[in-house]
Amino acid sequence: MASSLTIKGLDAAYGSxxxxxxxxxxxxxxxxxxxxxxxxxxKSTLMKCVMGMLRPVAGSIxxxxxxxxxxxxxxxTEEIVELGVALVPxxxxxxxKLTVEENLYLGAYRRTARAQLKRNLAHCFDxxxxxxxxxxxxxxxMSGGEQQMLALGRALMTAPRILLIDEPSVGxxxxxxxxxxxxxxxxxxxxxLTVLMAEQNFTQAIRIADRGYVIVHGKxxxxxxxxxxxxxxELIREFYLGA
Amino acid sequence: xEVSLDLLLNAVVSGVLxxxxxxxxxxxxxxxFGMLDIGNIAHPAFIILGSFTAYILNExxxxxxxxxxxxxxxxxxxxxxxxxxxxHLAFERRGETAFIGLAFFFGILFIAEVGLILVFGVDYRxxxxxxxxxxxxxxxxxxxxxxxxxxxxxxVLIGLLQLFISRTFIGRAIHAVSQDAGALQxxxxxxxxxxxxxxxxxxxxxALAGSCLIIIQPVEPSLGxxxxxRVFAVVVMGGMGSLSGMLIAAMALGIVESITATFYGPSWxxxxxxxxxxxxxxxxxxxxxxx
Numbered sequence: 001m002a003s004s005l006t007i008k009g010l011d012a013a014y015g016s017x018x019x020x021x022x023x024x025x026x027x028x029x030x031x032x033x034x035x036x037x038x039x040x041x042x043k044s045t046l047m048k049c050v051m052g053m054l055r056p057v058a059g060s061i062x063x064x065x066x067x068x069x070x071x072x073x074x075x076x077t078e079e080i081v082e083l084g085v086a087l088v089p090x091x092x093x094x095x096x097k098l099t100v101e102e103n104l105y106l107g108a109y110r111r112t113a114r115a116q117l118k119r120n121l122a123h124c125f126d127x128x129x130x131x132x133x134x135x136x137x138x139x140x141x142m143s144g145g146e147q148q149m150l151a152l153g154r155a156l157m158t159a160p161r162i163l164l165i166d167e168p169s170v171g172x173x174x175x176x177x178x179x180x181x182x183x184x185x186x187x188x189x190x191x192x193l194t195v196l197m198a199e200q201n202f203t204q205a206i207r208i209a210d211r212g213y214v215i216v217h218g219k220x221x222x223x224x225x226x227x228x229x230x231x232x233x234e235l236i237r238e239f240y241l242g243a
Numbered sequence: 244x245e246v247s248l249d250l251l252l253n254a255v256v257s258g259v260l261x262x263x264x265x266x267x268x269x270x271x272x273x274x275x276f277g278m279l280d281i282g283n284i285a286h287p288a289f290i291i292l293g294s295f296t297a298y299i300l301n302e303x304x305x306x307x308x309x310x311x312x313x314x315x316x317x318x319x320x321x322x323x324x325x326x327x328x329x330x331h332l333a334f335e336r337r338g339e340t341a342f343i344g345l346a347f348f349f350g351i352l353f354i355a356e357v358g359l360i361l362v363f364g365v366d367y368r369x370x371x372x373x374x375x376x377x378x379x380x381x382x383x384x385x386x387x388x389x390x391x392x393x394x395x396x397x398x399v400l401i402g403l404l405q406l407f408i409s410r411t412f413i414g415r416a417i418h419a420v421s422q423d424a425g426a427l428q429x430x431x432x433x434x435x436x437x438x439x440x441x442x443x444x445x446x447x448x449x450a451l452a453g454s455c456l457i458i459i460q461p462v463e464p465s466l467g468x469x470x471x472x473r474v475f476a477v478v479v480m481g482g483m484g485s486l487s488g489m490l491i492a493a494m495a496l497g498i499v500e501s502i503t504a505t506f507y508g509p510s511w512x513x514x515x516x517x518x519x520x521x522x523x524x525x526x527x528x529x530x531x532x533x534x
């Protein structure tokens with residue numbers, strides 16, 4: 001069944017500092033959409049608003065999960081997760097003093113996820129064999145790449161229908177960035193997820209994205225309907241390709 | 244003074260028994276302070292409350308003190324839930340926890356103490372149970388049942404809690420909540436619920452710890468203060484948030500105190516025990532089992 005995300009007229013601020021202005025964004029069922037922009041343009045803030053970690057000043061955030069519409073603006077984070085929306089947060093935010101396995105088990109806390117725990121854990125270890133090898137290791141002792149795998153795996157353990165990923169490439173070596181991005185595509189297809197991915201690394205993100213939005217100073221500056229369109233866009237050239 | 248082997252062995256054995264009891268007294272703080280970052284210095288007062296409820300049930304109804312501890316356990320759980328709600332609404336939700344929270348629990352400590360004094364007076368109270376007098380004798384080692392029973396109760400209690408924390412969903416969430424409460428929300432968990440549950444559990448342990456205490460020694464309302472230092476020492480030495488580390492630390496403290504008391508006199512034992520704490524922290528700042 002289809003799950004999608006529709007954001008309209010979203011304004012957000014930290015105190016009196018306006019961070020997002022009149023954002024309109026849509027992730028249709030089964031799409032991978034890239035949210036592109038350099039640091040400090042509001043990508044993470046947008047993610048936080050969707051997850052109820054920051055209350056928007058105005059606007060609506062509607063998630064349609066398996067055919068049922070839910071207004072997310074006003075719900076608590078844990079209620080949004082309960083509906084089937086998951087976030088791989090900026091900085092990963094693992095539980096450093098818990099083992100890999102304990103981190104994954106915590107992902108499966110919500111009722112729906114508990115029922116699928118065994119299967120999802122097997123999938124997770126399948127997708128990331130490294131996590132299976134290190135299952136008894138403390139999350140805090142792992143390398144950046146391994147931590148990113150664990151953060152992804154933990155989010156998948158919540159059995160989401162809509163997955164938000166905030167900057168998966170940050171702090172990773174170029175080869176690992178490539179692999180992580182490929183892995184996201186693979187998981188999106190395998191689980192039939194609807195994915196919104198915030199990323200600074202334009203060239204990598206655009207490889208797997210169906211569409212993309214460019215966010216500049218808290219506003220959607222350009223919405224590209226295809227990867228081609230984004231590739232040939234003036235703004236992108238200006239911000240990323242240095243031309 | 245000559246160190247004879249059987250004296251040493253007896254001191255070690257009674258230290259282990261004493262340590263087991265210290266673990267029962269400390270386990271509640273290992274959860275509230277070690278895992279939740281709630282500096283509940285009133286915990287020993289709840290233990291004294293547990294001693295007095297065991298005393299009443301024993302005196303009035305002839306109930307065995309350990310059974311009494313188990314009977315009042317759910318009430319202590321509810322009491323803990325009530326206290327956490329007040330703490331959460333008044334302080335934690337506003338982010339004012341460090342000093343104001345400490346003052347709150349200090350207040351609770353005094354209220355509990357004065358309340359007990361008003362009801363029971365300042366006299367020492369004790370309980371009756373068949374295992375309070377006799378001892379087992381294994382060769383030249385004495386095992387007073389008065390010490391052995393609390394130690395066993397403590398081990399069972401800690402074993403069950405350890406299983407609960409490592410094997411259940413809510414247990415793992417308890418372990419995670421002080422590391423990153425926001426990330427826990429992203430797992431669909433409400434942190435304040437987890438803390439409510441865990442804090443209530445920590446107060447519930449005071450019911451059994453109180454039973455153990457009044458089996459070991461007569462109890463008066465302000466006795467809890469004697470234990471505050473030891474409890475902090477055990478929790479910190481064990482490595483915040485680790486029940487197994489806490490148990491090892493409690494045993495170590497018990498053994499060191501018991502050996503000191505045997506060979507140098509009881510008045511030296513607190514000094515030696517805290518010297519031991521300082522040494523441990525000098526070499527392992529995160530505690531024995533600190534992660």
